[in-house]
Amino acid sequence: MTPPAPARPPVTRLSLTLLLVEDSPEDRGTYRAFLGEVGEYDYTFIEEEDAEAALEACRKHPVDCILLDYHLPGMNGLEFLHRLRRYEIAPPPPVVMLTGRGNERIAAQALKEGAADYLVKAEVTPESLFRAVRNTIEREQLRRQLQAESAERMRLRVEHQRLAAVVADSSSFIGFATQEGQMQYLNPAGRQMVGLGGEDVTRLKLTDFYGPEEQRQCSDQLKPVLQQTGRWRGEFRLRNLSTDTSIPVQHDLFFIPDEGGQSVALATLAFDISEQKRQEQEAQQRAEFEQYLAGMVGHDLRNPISAITLSAVMMLRRRDLDERMREALSRILASAERAHRIIDTTLDFTQARLGGGLRVVRKRLELQELTQQVVDEVQLNFPERHVEVTHHGNSFGDWDSDRMAQVLTNLVTNALRYSPPGTQVHVTTRGEGQEVILEVHNQGSPIPEEMLSQLYSPMKRRAQPEGASGRSLGLGLFIVDHIIRAHGGSIDVRSDAQHGTTFTVKVPRHAPADDQADASP
Numbered sequence: 001m002t003p004p005a006p007a008r009p010p011v012t013r014l015s016l017t018l019l020l021v022e023d024s025p026e027d028r029g030t031y032r033a034f035l036g037e038v039g040e041y042d043y044t045f046i047e048e049e050d051a052e053a054a055l056e057a058c059r060k061h062p063v064d065c066i067l068l069d070y071h072l073p074g075m076n077g078l079e080f081l082h083r084l085r086r087y088e089i090a091p092p093p094p095v096v097m098l099t100g101r102g103n104e105r106i107a108a109q110a111l112k113e114g115a116a117d118y119l120v121k122a123e124v125t126p127e128s129l130f131r132a133v134r135n136t137i138e139r140e141q142l143r144r145q146l147q148a149e150s151a152e153r154m155r156l157r158v159e160h161q162r163l164a165a166v167v168a169d170s171s172s173f174i175g176f177a178t179q180e181g182q183m184q185y186l187n188p189a190g191r192q193m194v195g196l197g198g199e200d201v202t203r204l205k206l207t208d209f210y211g212p213e214e215q216r217q218c219s220d221q222l223k224p225v226l227q228q229t230g231r232w233r234g235e236f237r238l239r240n241l242s243t244d245t246s247i248p249v250q251h252d253l254f255f256i257p258d259e260g261g262q263s264v265a266l267a268t269l270a271f272d273i274s275e276q277k278r279q280e281q282e283a284q285q286r287a288e289f290e291q292y293l294a295g296m297v298g299h300d301l302r303n304p305i306s307a308i309t310l311s312a313v314m315m316l317r318r319r320d321l322d323e324r325m326r327e328a329l330s331r332i333l334a335s336a337e338r339a340h341r342i343i344d345t346t347l348d349f350t351q352a353r354l355g356g357g358l359r360v361v362r363k364r365l366e367l368q369e370l371t372q373q374v375v376d377e378v379q380l381n382f383p384e385r386h387v388e389v390t391h392h393g394n395s396f397g398d399w400d401s402d403r404m405a406q407v408l409t410n411l412v413t414n415a416l417r418y419s420p421p422g423t424q425v426h427v428t429t430r431g432e433g434q435e436v437i438l439e440v441h442n443q444g445s446p447i448p449e450e451m452l453s454q455l456y457s458p459m460k461r462r463a464q465p466e467g468a469s470g471r472s473l474g475l476g477l478f479i480v481d482h483i484i485r486a487h488g489g490s491i492d493v494r495s496d497a498q499h500g501t502t503f504t505v506k507v508p509r510h511a512p513a514d515d516q517a518d519a520s521p
Contacts (some may be wrong), residue, residue, distance in 0.1 A: 171268035195242030393431030397509035
C-alpha cells in the first residue's frame with residue numbers, strides 16, 4: 001500500500017502595507033479588488049483622501065508602497081512627492097503615480113521628483129497594478145540592500161584604516177606570516193627592533209629573527225603547542241639582524257582564522273621587556289646585597305655585642321662593686337641586650353622580605369605555659385599595669401617556642417603601650433579542635449581606619465601615646481604576621497572606640513603534612 005504523500009507545509013505569504021492616496025472611494029475600492037485578485041501577498045491598506053493626512057500617515061505607520069493619484073484636493077501629486085522627500089521620514093516609501101491618459105509630461109516629472117513608477121488610470125489591470133507594486137517594492141528593497149552593503153564596506157574600510165594606523169604606530173613588534181612562517185608584513189617598530197632596514201620582509205621567515213637556541217626552542221616547544229592549541233605565549237628572545245644581539249620579549253603567536261574557522265595566517269606580537277629585565281636584575285642584586293648585609297650584621301655585630309653582654313654579666317657578679325659602678329654596668333647590659341634584639345629583628349625582617357619566609361623549629365609546646373611566662377616577663381617593664389590571663393581547653397601543639405614568644409611579647413607590649421593607664425589588658429588562650437586561638441585585648445583609642453590596611457607592613461607604626469617611652473623600628477607586626485604564616489596560621493584585628501582593640505591569632509596544632517620535613521631542625 002502506497003503511503004500518503006506528506007502534507008505540504010503552508011506557504012507563508014509576504015505581508016505588505018500599502019497607502020492609497022486617492023480622493024475617489026470607487027477608485028480605492030478598485031485598487032483593493034485588483035490587488036486581491038492576484039493573491040500573492042497579504043495586504044494591509046491605509047486609505048487617505050487628502051495629501052496632508054497621507055503625509056501624517058507615512059510618519060505614523062511603516063508603509064511599503066504608496067499608490068498616489070495625481071489629482072488631489074489642495075495639492076497635486078507632484079507637490080506631494082516634493083513634500084514627501086522633505087518630510088521627516090527616512091527613507092521615504094516608494095511611490096507609484098496614477099495619472100490620466102495623455103499626461104506623459106506629468107509622469108516624467110513624477111519620475112524626476114522620485115516616483116518609482118507610474119500607471120495610466122484608464123489602462124490599469126490587476127496584473128499591471130500588481131507588477132508595478134511588486135517591482136517598485138523589490139527595487140526599493142534592492143536599493144536599500146545595496147545602500148546598506150555600501151555603508152558596511154565604508155565602515156570596514158574606515159575600521160581597516162584605523163587598525164592599520166594603530167599597527168603602524170604601535171611601539172611593539174607586530175607582524176603577519178603564512179601558516180608556515182613566511183613573513184608577509186612587519187610594522188615599523190618591529191623592523192626597528194630586529195634591525196631590518198628597507199629589506200623586503202616577505203623574503204624572510206619568522207625564524208630568521210630567532211637565534212640558534214630560540215630556533216631549537218621553537219622546534220621543540222613553540223610549534224607543538226601552536227599546532228595543538230592555536231596559540232603560544234611566553235618570554236622569548238628575538239635577534240637583531242644588524243647587531244646580532246638578542247632582545248628579551250614577551251612573545252605571542254596565534255593563528256588567524258577565516259569566517260569558516262580555518263587558519264589562514266599567523267600573527268606574531270612581541271613586547272620589548274628589556275627594561276623589566278633590567279629592573280629584575282637590579283632587584284636581584286639588591287636582594288643579594290641585603291642577604292650579604294644580613295650575614296654581616298649577624299656575624300660581625302653579634303659577636304662583639306655578645307662579648308659586651310658576657311663581660312657585663314661577669315663584672316656584675318663581683319661583690320666589690322659600688323652602687324654607681326653597678327648601675328653603669330646594668331645600663332651597659334640593658335643596652336647590649338636591646339642591640340641584640342634589634343639585630344634579631346633586622347635579620348628576621350631581611351629574611352622575610354627576601355621571600356624565603358621565617359624558619360620555624362617545631363617542638364611540643366603548651367601555649368598556656370608560654371603565655372604566662374611571657375606576660376610575667378613583659379609586666380616587669382610595666383610594673384604599674386595588670387594583665388589578666390585566661391586559659392580554656394587544651395593548648396598543646398607543635399610550634400617554635402622562641403617565635404611564638406616573639407608573637408606574644410609584641411602583642412602584649414603593644415596592648416600595654418597603646419592602652420590608657422589603669423586599664424586592664426586581657427590575654428586569652430583557647431583550644432578548639434585542631435587549632436589554638438590566642439586573643440590579646442586592650443581598651444583605648446581604636447587603630448585609625450587608614451592604618452588597618454597597612455598594619456602588617458614594615459616601617460608602619462602608630463603614633464606613640466603621650467607619655468610613652470621607647471622607640472620601635474616599626475617591624476613588630478610585620479614579623480608577627482610572618483611568624484604566624486610560617487606556622488600555617490592567621491592573624492586578625494578588630495578595633496573600635498566602643499569595644500577597644502583585639503588581636504586574634506589562630507595557629508594549627510600541627511604542621512601540614514607537606515611541611516613536616518621543614519618543621520624539624
